[in-house]
Amino acid sequence: MSSSSYNPYEMAKEQFDAVADLLELDEGTRELLRAPLREYHFSIPVRMDDGSYRVFRGFRCQHNDARGPGKGGIRFHPQETVDTVRALSMWMTWKCAVVDIPLGGSKGGVICDPHNLSPREQELICRGWVRQIAQDISPLRDVPAPDVMTNAQHMLWMLDEFEAIHGNKYPGVITGKPVGKGGSLGRTEATGYGVMYTVREALKERGIKPETTTASFQGFGNVAQYAMELYESMGGKTIAVSSWDQGDQTSYTFKKESGCNLKELRGITDRFGGVDKTKAKELGYEVLPGEAWLVQDVDILIPAALENQINAATAEKISSKVKLISEGANGPTTPEADKILQKKGIHVIPDFLANAGGVTCSYFEQVQNNMNYYWTREEVLSKLDQKMTTAYYEVSKLAQRKKLFMRDAAYVIAINRVVEACKARGWV
Numbered sequence: 001m002s003s004s005s006y007n008p009y010e011m012a013k014e015q016f017d018a019v020a021d022l023l024e025l026d027e028g029t030r031e032l033l034r035a036p037l038r039e040y041h042f043s044i045p046v047r048m049d050d051g052s053y054r055v056f057r058g059f060r061c062q063h064n065d066a067r068g069p070g071k072g073g074i075r076f077h078p079q080e081t082v083d084t085v086r087a088l089s090m091w092m093t094w095k096c097a098v099v100d101i102p103l104g105g106s107k108g109g110v111i112c113d114p115h116n117l118s119p120r121e122q123e124l125i126c127r128g129w130v131r132q133i134a135q136d137i138s139p140l141r142d143v144p145a146p147d148v149m150t151n152a153q154h155m156l157w158m159l160d161e162f163e164a165i166h167g168n169k170y171p172g173v174i175t176g177k178p179v180g181k182g183g184s185l186g187r188t189e190a191t192g193y194g195v196m197y198t199v200r201e202a203l204k205e206r207g208i209k210p211e212t213t214t215a216s217f218q219g220f221g222n223v224a225q226y227a228m229e230l231y232e233s234m235g236g237k238t239i240a241v242s243s244w245d246q247g248d249q250t251s252y253t254f255k256k257e258s259g260c261n262l263k264e265l266r267g268i269t270d271r272f273g274g275v276d277k278t279k280a281k282e283l284g285y286e287v288l289p290g291e292a293w294l295v296q297d298v299d300i301l302i303p304a305a306l307e308n309q310i311n312a313a314t315a316e317k318i319s320s321k322v323k324l325i326s327e328g329a330n331g332p333t334t335p336e337a338d339k340i341l342q343k344k345g346i347h348v349i350p351d352f353l354a355n356a357g358g359v360t361c362s363y364f365e366q367v368q369n370n371m372n373y374y375w376t377r378e379e380v381l382s383k384l385d386q387k388m389t390t391a392y393y394e395v396s397k398l399a400q401r402k403k404l405f406m407r408d409a410a411y412v413i414a415i416n417r418v419v420e421a422c423k424a425r426g427w428v
């Protein structure tokens with residue numbers, strides 16, 4: 001888990017400051033972009049199944065909307081903090097800009113643990129969250145989506161509450177809805193596939209065939225499972241995956257040297273992405289400590305769980321065989337770790353580029369909602385591939401041309417686009 005001293009917002013600002021120096025941004029612009037434009041903090045009272053009342057804390061941070069309506073997920077997490085939401089809203093601004101979609105950056109969250117909440121209690125949290133913010137989100141203002149421990153059902157409850165309050169149909173107010181109820185085909189796999197499109201291109205640039213490579217994943221949830229699905233279909237071999245064990249309150253790594261089998265692992269995984277360790281042992285997996293995913297002798301590492309996983313303490317332990325890290329999770333690598341990865345010569349595809357497939361497909365979902373006409377899965381995924389591949393090469397070429405670390409190159413492109421929009425509007 002994240003250490004208690006780790007603050008993602010401080011890290012997001014540190015990353016921004018470094019690029020602001022590089023771009024020689026003026027003070028006013030820096031001040032505007034270092035903090036969210038707007039923040040909402042509120043209480044969500046819920047009558048629990050046993051008749052008692054509990055009050056949950058909810059947030060929405062709207063970092064910047066100069067390029068279009070805010071966009072960003074809602075997390076349900078017991079350790080959620082407003083600083084995490086602030087950081088994530090900022091990363092959303094850069095993410096939408098780096099893949100060049102006309103949206104800004106937002107993020108939301110509720111401090112709660114869905115593991116210990118009934119579906120009814122979760123529904124009341126979703127509806128309560130929307131009631132608190134119904135005047136400040138809209139298809140033209142700020143559009144939420146699923147994130148850690150929230151899913152299509154949560155989004156549909158939120159949509160329903162929003163439409164009940166406003167009295168009209170607004171399918172574009174929220175994305176990640178179920179297919180057939182305003183959702184887009186391809187959205188479920190979009191983030192994981194997007195991560196793997198970037199890996200595919202990075203391997204191509206290096207003249208490496210995917211079928212000769214191995215990978216290790218942290219997390220076995222939405223992002224990791226679909227990234228692994230595409231990786232398997234490209235011929236790659238996954239050696240290890242790690243996941244959180246709710247019963248033991250710790251993480252484990254599941255390793256099979258001959259290659260993990262996605263279908264088999266999915267069959268023993270709960271809806272939160274937790275792998276059953278007893279069944280994994282029966283299927284011949286080694287069950288190792290949670291951190292073991294990071295020290296495997298593989299070509300590719302995919303952190304796809306939490307922030308602050310590759311830090312000053314863990315980065316040195318990464319095998320010299322690792323050539324590539326594609327960040328499925330948001331903020332998995334700290335600035336200190338970045339320096340170590342640079343020294344090790346590892347090609348890092350930064351989070352806000354690598355995992356931008358989700359928001360890109362959310363954007364496609366909105367476009368389809370606006371037209372009230374829906375594309376086929378193939379159409380969605382081919383448009384997604386095109387967007388991700390274009391963005392990857394823009395960043396990679398700038399990194400090569402200016403001899404920049406990939407994260408800095410991605411920031412330069414994204415921040416420049418946002419600054420340009422703010423300046424064109426006359427904000428700074």
Ligand code: NAD
Binds near residue numbers: 146
């Ligand atoms: P998820 O809830 O579906 O899965 C999370 C996975 O991480 C689970 O397998 C869980 O067991 C595992 N995990 C949790 N704590 C762990 C730990 N300490 N060690 C090892 N594994 C642990 O979430 P997701 O949607 O796959 O998101 C994963 C990451 O990707 C998050 O950082 C999220 O913000 C980011 N992300 C998700 C999307 C998306 O579309 N889902 C888009 C962009 C970024």
